Amino acid sequence: MTSERYELIYWPVLQGRGEFVRLALEAARADYVDVARLPEDQGGGIPAVLQVLKGDHEGAPPFAPPILRHRGALIAQTAAILHYLAPRIGLAPNDEVSRIHALQYQLTITDWVAEAHDTHHPVSTGLYYEDQKKEAAKRAKAFREQRLPKFLGYFERALASSGGPYLFGSEPTYPDLSVFQVLEGLSYAFPRAFAETSKQSPGLLKLRKLVRALPNVAAYLASERRIPFNEDGIFRRYPELDSSE
């Protein structure tokens, strides 16, 4: 069965990487269903995610969620989903090179997100945080002191190159939403380090405010569709990782 409605397939209990797709769908008020947040007896829940991952469909199999189903096709990998989706819902820049640059930005965000995740899982995603705390303390220190300023500085420079307030000028596109999400996540996970380091990034702090105030985004953030940050996601508040004390 093919459908014009977008179906997002992602774990129902955390923001995770699915949130980058969810934010774009919400900001555009796109017609979508968050499949796994439906009750199980309506085809939702975690079984719905596992069913898609089992992969008895045609075409390229997904490695992991998030997955977008549209017109019968399954698309995985956050940045690939957004590259496909954004032009259809009015969240991509217009010309080919700018669209490649939007993808380029999104991939740098992907790297940043992976590094933020690895602060609490530096050894293995197959182990609990509690089993890699010592290594996590070291990795988090390097993240706070070297990587966080580097990524913030890079995107501040990107805003300067466009003239702002968004990455492609006066209108928000999907990487702006993703940068917003990373800033939200980092200020949740590393409140002390983020507050201190982001002082050097006035353009990013302004972008964060502007995105948060977009009417569709504001309505989404105030709704119960927005899952709160928690310690199952990418951005986790472990106070010992926010400080060398």
Added chain:
Amino acid sequence: MTSERYELIYWPVLQGRGEFVRLALEAARADYVDVARLPEDQGGGIPAVLQVLKGDHEGAPPFAPPILRHRGALIAQTAAILHYLAPRIGLAPNDEVSRIHALQYQLTITDWVAEAHDTHHPVSTGLYYEDQKKEAAKRAKAFREQRLPKFLGYFERALASSGGPYLFGSEPTYPDLSVFQVLEGLSYAFPRAFAETSKQSPGLLKLRKLVRALPNVAAYLASERRIPFNEDGIFRRYPELDSSE
């Protein structure tokens, strides 16, 4: 100055992430120049890379090499470069959904490469391997035992879904070249673990042979343009990381 010739900007002394772009350019016999491998007095060398990273050009700044310069535009991030480049040089599938799936595969390869890299740098890229050997031993064990079989199994399943011998059927596209490069790298870095684990992946071993025998690829691999694997790159042969003994 704009030019139809492709210019690849990448560190001149290692394969690194630049190799995924280089392989595509070579496989297509595209007209390109590997800028930093020119002598410094011809505008090459490491200063050429640093010059581009300084970023006094227009448009989105690059975060890191590899960078492609084409028609005056700079494009960074390996997967974004390949998504832009491949349709122009005959290495992309034809329809839109397949092109998104090629990007999806490339992004899963990107994740795989990052995890292979982090086996020797689990704490920080700002420290030497020698300063994180204990953590590296743990991360490498998790990579060999959990992640390597998972990624190999995934791409074996992807080949089964297309019918093979390539990811999109009978003709090679850019993610096939990248899978080849990862298999080469892993068999260099983890000869014992790769030989053992890849026995379960006959389709991938066949793809590796087929890509290596493509005339343009074979000519490239035999040339001095192919930099040998070494311990400055992503795939490093540290025997202690290939075994729990």
